[in-house]
Amino acid sequence: MKIQVNEQVVEVADNTNIERLLLQLDKPLMGSAVAVNQEVITRSQWESYIINEGDNISLFQAIAGG
Amino acid sequence: MLNDAELLRYSRHLLLEDVGETGQLALKNAKVLIIGMGGLGSPASLYLAAAGIGHLVLSDFDSIEVSNLQRQITYQSDDVGDSKVEVTKRKLQQINPEIKVRSINKSMQADQLTMELTMADLVLDCTDNMQSRQLINKACVDAKVPLIVGAAIRFEGQLMFFDHSEADSPCYHCLFPSSEEQTLNCSNSGIIGPVVGTIGTLQALEVIKYFVGLPSGIKNKLKLFDGKTLDWQTFVINKDPTCKVCGHL
Ligand SMILES: [Zn+2]
Numbered sequence: 001m002k003i004q005v006n007e008q009v010v011e012v013a014d015n016t017n018i019e020r021l022l023l024q025l026d027k028p029l030m031g032s033a034v035a036v037n038q039e040v041i042t043r044s045q046w047e048s049y050i051i052n053e054g055d056n057i058s059l060f061q062a063i064a065g066g
Numbered sequence: 067m068l069n070d071a072e073l074l075r076y077s078r079h080l081l082l083e084d085v086g087e088t089g090q091l092a093l094k095n096a097k098v099l100i101i102g103m104g105g106l107g108s109p110a111s112l113y114l115a116a117a118g119i120g121h122l123v124l125s126d127f128d129s130i131e132v133s134n135l136q137r138q139i140t141y142q143s144d145d146v147g148d149s150k151v152e153v154t155k156r157k158l159q160q161i162n163p164e165i166k167v168r169s170i171n172k173s174m175q176a177d178q179l180t181m182e183l184t185m186a187d188l189v190l191d192c193t194d195n196m197q198s199r200q201l202i203n204k205a206c207v208d209a210k211v212p213l214i215v216g217a218a219i220r221f222e223g224q225l226m227f228f229d230h231s232e233a234d235s236p237c238y239h240c241l242f243p244s245s246e247e248q249t250l251n252c253s254n255s256g257i258i259g260p261v262v263g264t265i266g267t268l269q270a271l272e273v274i275k276y277f278v279g280l281p282s283g284i285k286n287k288l289k290l291f292d293g294k295t296l297d298w299q300t301f302v303i304n305k306d307p308t309c310k311v312c313g314h315l
Contacts, residue, residue, distance in 0.1 A: 030244055033288075035301040040288065042306035043243050058299065060290060062242040065219040065251040066106040066194045066262065 001053040010057075018046040021057070031062045068094070072164055076118055089278035090118060094165075096277045097121040099182055101174070101202055102192035103128070103150040105262035106216045106269065108140040110190055113270035115158035115165055119277075122158065123182065125170040126150045137259035176201060183209035188276060190269050191215040191238075194253075200245040200311075203238035206230050207312045212276065213238070216269045218262035219255040221293035225265055226303065227272055227284045230312075236286055236305035237312040261293040 002009055005025065012021060018034050018041055034041050035058040041049050051057070068076070068090060079085040079093075096119050100107050103126035114122060130138075130145045130153060138150075145153045151169035158167050174182065179201065183189070189211055191202050199215070206213040210231045215238055217224040228235050272282055290299040307313055 031242070033241055038300065039302045040241055040304065042240050042304065042309070044306050044308040058301065062196065062244075063217045063219045063222060063224055063251075064194060064196045064199060065255065065257055066102050066104050066192050066217055066266075 003051055003053065003055045003057055005057045006059055012051060016051050018049050018051065021051060022046075022059075025059070027059060033060050033062065034058070035060075067091075072118070075162070075164065079117070084280055085274075085278050092277045092279070093118045093274065094120040096273075097123070097185055097187045098190065098273060099123045099125065099186040099188075100190045100192055101125045101198070102194060103138075103140070103154050104134065104192065104194055105137040105218065105257060105259065106192035106266035107154075107190070108138045109263050109266040110192055110216075110270045110273075111154055111158060112140060112161065113267060114273055115162045115167070117270070117274055118162065118165060119273065120165055122165060122167045123170065123186065124151045124154055124158075124167065125172075125174055125182075126154075127171060127173040137257060137262055139259070139263065176205060179205040180209065183211050186211055188212045188214070188273060190273065192266065192269070194251050196242075196245050199238060199242075203228075204311050207235075207237050207239075207315070214269050214272050216265040218265050218291075219251060219257055221258055221261055223261050223265040223289075223291035223293065225268055225272075225284060225289040225291070226287060227282050229282075229285055233315055234305060235312070236303045237309060239311040240306040240309045241288060241303050243306075243309070258293055261291070264291060264293070 037056050076090050128150050130141045149171050151171050155167045155169045207230050212229045215226045286303050288301045
């Protein structure tokens with residue numbers, strides 16, 4: 001199925017959870033944050049949260065600078 | 067009551083229906099702790115002093131380096147080598163002698179932070195490292211003090227507001243649960259001055275709105291700013307029931 005990740009179309013298998021998506025995209029698990037349809041999915045839910053067709057996923061990193 | 071000097075100084079606030087004399091008095095009574103006097107803390111403290119926040123506490127242990135001057139707009143070349151909080155305190159008092167400014171010229175550990183929070187109505191996290199951010203978040207959650215977090219690197223900014231006086235508030239740790247990780251900061255990634263300045267300025271705006279009683283558009287939200295396109299993204303942050311910092315509340 002097709003989803004959007006940071007405005008790019010990405011093809012993922014059915015029943016993909018967020019952890020698997022990050023691994024598929026070769027993104028680090030540490031320091032990443034994930035939002036699905038503008039709602040942050042906290043790290044404790046990454047295994048249980050199953051991505052749906054057409055979901056709009058945003059990946060971003062913690063930044064500490066100031 | 068505001069005195070004549072204050073009525074004149076804050077006349078452009080007093081013209082605003084959303085501020086008025088009541089709002090200005092609320093600003094005068096406000097106690098704000100600003101942690102970090104770098105690229106975020108510079109504009110945030112300048113605007114808050116000018117706006118008449120009555121009690122500002124400034125915390126930083128750094129002295130001014132020449133590489134700070136590209137973005138930390140409180141400082142000038144003559145200040146290199148001097149303490150950031152001492153220079154900032156002097157400049158804020160020059161801008162507005164009506165307010166009280168106190169400086170803490172050291173790295174605050176948990177104990178001192180907890181003590182400072184008993185005297186603060188609101189905290190601005192303007193620090194430059196993940197360890198401090200996690201420490202400040204935990205202290206604000208425990209003390210139930212509202213926290214406005216700013217961060218920036220490269221052309222990117224992040225802004226969020228957690229009102230920890232509300233029991234069901236999420237926290238910074240719900241969003242970014244790890245403190246050991248290699249995170250991006252200004253020294254390893256670079257930063258554009260107006261980007262960090264934009265975020266620090268908006269932290270000050272949120273402080274003013276909070277004390278005059280205007281609702282925040284960013285409560286329990288993360289705003290991401292892209293300095294190249296000037297686009298903003300907004301994400302809702304939900305409380306993580308398993309969060310080590312706020313999950314038990
Ligand atoms: Zn939390």
